[in-house]
Amino acid sequence: MRTFRRGRPLTPTLSRTGEGARRGLHPAWLAFLGLLLLALPARAGSLDRAGIERFFPAPLVVGERDDTVPVWPILKQEAGSYEVFAYAFESIDLAPIPGFGGTPPNLLVALAPDGSFRDVKVLSHHEPVFLEGLGSEPLFAFVEQYVGLSARRAIRVGRANARANGAAPQSVVDGISMATASTRVINESILNASLAVARRKLGFGAAANVGLKVEAKIAIYAPMTFDDLIAQGYARRFVVTNGEAEAAFRGTSVEGRAEGPPDAPLTDLVIAYLNVPTIGRNLLGENRFSALMRELGPGDHAVLVVSAGPLNPLGEDFVMGSIPDRIAIQQEGLVINARDMAIERRGAGMAGLPEGPWTILKIASQAGFDPSRPWTLSERIVRERGQILTEKVSRDFAIGYALPDTLFTREKPDAGPSWADSWAARGWELGAIAASLGLLIPVLVRQRGLVADQRRFEPFRLAFLAFTLLFIGWYAQAQLSIVTLVGLVRAAVGSGDLSFLLYDPPSLLLWAFALASLVVWGRGTFCGWLCPFGALQELAAWPAKRLGLRQVAVPPALDRGLRLVKYGLLAAILGAAALSSPLTDSFAEIEPFKTAITLYFVRSWPFVAYAAGLILLNLFVYKGFCRYLCPLGASLALGGRLRLLDWIPRRSECGSPCQLCKVRCRYGAIEPTGRVDYAECFQCMDCVTIIHDPGQCVPQVLARKRGRRIIPQPVAAE
Template sequence: MERYFPAPLVVGQKDEAAPVWPILKQEAGAYEVFAYAFESIDLAPIPGFGGTPPDLLIALAPDGSFRDVRVIAQHEPVFLEGLGEAPLFAFVEQYVGLSARRAIRVGRPNARANGAAPQAVVDGVSMATASTRVINETILAASLAVARRKLGFGAPAQVGLKVEARADLFEPLRFSQLLARGYVARFTVTNGEAEAAFKGSAVEGQSESPPEAALTDLVIAYLNAPAIGRNLLGEARHAALMRELGPGDHAVMVVSAGPLNPLGDDFVLGSVPDRLSIQQEGLTINARDMAIERRGAGMDGLPAGPWTILRIGSQAGFDPAALWSLSEKIVRERGQILVERVARDFATRYALPAALFTRESPDAGPSWTESWRARSVELGLIAASLGLLVPVLVRQRGLVADQPRFGAFRLAFLAFTLLFIGWYAQAQLSIVTLVGLVRAAAATHDLSFLLYDPPSLLLWGFVLVSLVLWGRGTFCGWLCPFGALQELAAWLARPLRLRQIAVPPRIDRALRLVKYALLAAILGAAALASPLADSLAEAEPFKTAITLYFLRATPFVVYGIGLIILNLFVYKGFCRYLCPLGAGLALAGRLRMLDWIPRRAECGSPCQLCKVRCRYGAIAPSGAVDYAECFQCMDCVTIIHDPGQCVPQVVARKRGRVLVPQAVAAE
């Protein structure tokens, strides 16, 4: 803590009840709390996609705003060997100055530049959406825990709160009636009260006015409620004000009836007033002048002095029906050359009847639900594509049996997998998820990190079902973006007529075992909490080619491109020999329920057509299908249903017989 908060700051004694350190700063000879510092892992150990929680150093100011946020440790795969840590450091820097009191969400990169409110949105990081959402949840959860304990406010009950003034409650009221009902509050500070507050300071005794005379006299009114706003402003101006406010925003009018201008002589329209502030639940709420027309406003009885209408954003969690306060800072000065200023705050409370409002309690659910709402379109398109794929694969005598049409469908679907599922939705499944599961099982026992990446979780659910039914092939042959990239590259390279390398059977069998050894090494290192797991996981080129669009260090790019070139000579060589995820799916696929690929007695002896045509080497000389190596390309299914290609059918037709294919058990 002393390294992060060097002199002139002083690290105070750690709180006995919680791992929180007060950071002190000397002011006027005394030490005041500058911030409360803590590590997120002590208060909100939310696992990331590496299976372990990120650890952030957070400094929270007494008003609930972030003084500083820094990364101490993290194991997010995309920030370890992918993008590097610089984008993560820049991401957490955005929190400085924001308030833990507000619901902060992660938007798409450059969201704030496109008009989103900076108090509510922090720019995400391209290719790291899920990881940044986990980190955002970590920061807010840890900070709110400290705010409740040290700052004495109930932020979680306010974040997301929706309170709206009832539009149907209106009756004409005079200004005196508004005051009598408490709809409008009057706040007065006399010269005598101000003098008492400045007693003992260098500016004591400056007032020459009678003690009972008002120094400041303010009228405070919440304008959203028609019973207040329409009476004060008139129907037309109130309607215009409501149109200008955003959904869920609030407007508070402050009018001066006293000699002291609460806005100050140098006040700039549209700014946050230096001398006025609104507090609720112990925290200051951001309230900014609306910079609207100043002339001709107000009903009879409303003072004609300086005034402002303050806008409170919807993300502030402000509850106008609950008790809140308005504070005015009164400043006195002494000296002309070396000016000495002394300030004192005076506050009044204000609350309105709950009957004026409709109140919707915050029920946004866990933070991961925001990820699902934000990516609903992507989820819908992926779900629709899966809904299209299943009947095509199941109805083997339909589109699959029509080789030209099925070939076009397969190419189009692979293009969708690469472009949308992979590069756009960033839903490339990876061995990294299995590493996270192993680490979670060994340490945190928390699988919530999976919920922050909805497209991937949707695909994982589908893949698990398809594993039980068909084996690994549905994912590896149809839904893996890097697999699709290899197949499309090979299709585009067909005019080059590159000669394929025939791997001898003995070497082929030995190479197929490499992926299983790699899988065991990665998961073993993860179980032992070794960082070697992250390094071994780089055997997958998915992060380089799909997540980071090849925008990475040269060795990783060379490796990824090298595997695509290898694929042109040894078809999908990475998938067959090196992919640890494919190895895991192949092992799980042994639990499949169906031997769904039809075979005939003639398959293998004497007919070897399907074996020769299978580019994956998944058909044995006997004609049996090795489902652990099958990528469900459906070429053999097309052949066996095509009377013009299937050799036994050709022979049988010549002899006047009809053959019916049957599914047989795999070897």
């Protein structure tokens, strides 16, 4: 390392490449890489038939597992035959999105034929916040919210109690405080896996339209008669004769029950999409069309169904505002949820429109319905036999409907990737952290500025540490952890998907800054300024120092040995992760971060006692955990060997004869020779303050007393 004669400008210098080469690869990394080579990826569902049957006991029956998609049909008996009750599958087979433990959560999902969730269960997970933290009960309660919701909707995770505060219960689930990122990963796992099954088993072709905004062009209008609308295909007449119905029921127990001539209509419907002004205004009239458009929500659609035949498609017991039992709208194989708008049935429409029973069906914007593409309307015709034990047989009849796409505007909002919501929701937190980093950088760079003034610098440091603890740690939950490195290892030997990092923007911002600062300053920038638990220790030690609490002097030989412990812990944790050992999460508990920062000490007493014990130890052995036990600090110390700058200024007198900086360094990062051990430096800047202070720096004090001028003369590096 380059040193300087008295009086030479104290500026950082580039490390010699020879020194970096001599450092070599740390033994902990060699051990870890060896274990990594032995690891084999394992990502597959865990349930066989017996396992599935435990979740779906009799009278439900588990069918044969699909050969093309890992799905188990769950059957129930209806009227002497078996119908599909649900499709059961494991999310890890279809959407293995890594969580913050590095491995995907695995959930058992039961999807009904209509696309709604019958059940969702957590089979396994490695989410740190729920492992010996909050416990798994909040996670179990979180996934229970999906029961009854539809995979056709874009479900998002809101804040805790979001639905109680007015969020739509059909499209929002309540999040969990302190587990925002984990719940978003789980939400994406459930939805992505469910849509994959729905497309293959339920014909969810229109699922890709969720979020698509298709609107009729209001400016396009032409007056037309009813016959003109029929001729243009803007309104469709749907007729099923008695003969066609009889042919459909041929061979059943209700054959031969037609009640009229074969060519007479059994059902005669007129259907029309009303949002297009040329259709809606002509059919309903100006006033009723305007009222309808006001009642529809943004992106909603309205379909008119009018009956002119003897068969009422709504049924005699139809309730206004409900979903008709016998009418269904489908698009690309997906049944679209269409509900009666409960509009009072008064007055007829335009001339030529039948005067029979009618309904206006509302299709919500979340259904993914695209009126500019073909769709079908089907009617179910039911025949009955017997008066005591009635047997019902039904057949479906359908008609297609399509309008020119020139009548519509199409807008597909760029929703962005699944993690984009996290960045939008936490934008101001990111701004606050970025601003704090923007403040910190010039303070550290300009050593002759604030750092050189001890009276001003000490309050600044304490205030910044308080911000780190209170905002970065306890509020933004951005405590970096060895758990992230465990996740990286698990992802590396598994799917290779690192997207889980993007679900926690504040932590990712700090990781980016910490890695960049490694190259410039070493580990000290994060460990000394941005680690919330480190800040908690330092803030706790500050009043103890003022009260004169005496520190324990660790013998140098023991100190050197203890500093190696953290590297052994790092190798053990990452090695266990590479081998997919179940002990990995237990090993990671050597960090008290989850207890002290993520969970605010709200945890079972052994964990609280351990974290509190480390803070108490810190009062006597300053930052003992950071110096001896922290595996994250060990990883940063190894990464800090790439440091480009020996940025802490030194004088030739440093170490011989002056030992002031060494004595004042509470981390023991300055050797007796005056050399700085950057792997152990926490960038507290005390030594930098001393060397720039003419009243503290011993060589400057002596030179001033002797009235001598110090002339800089470089000294060759050792």
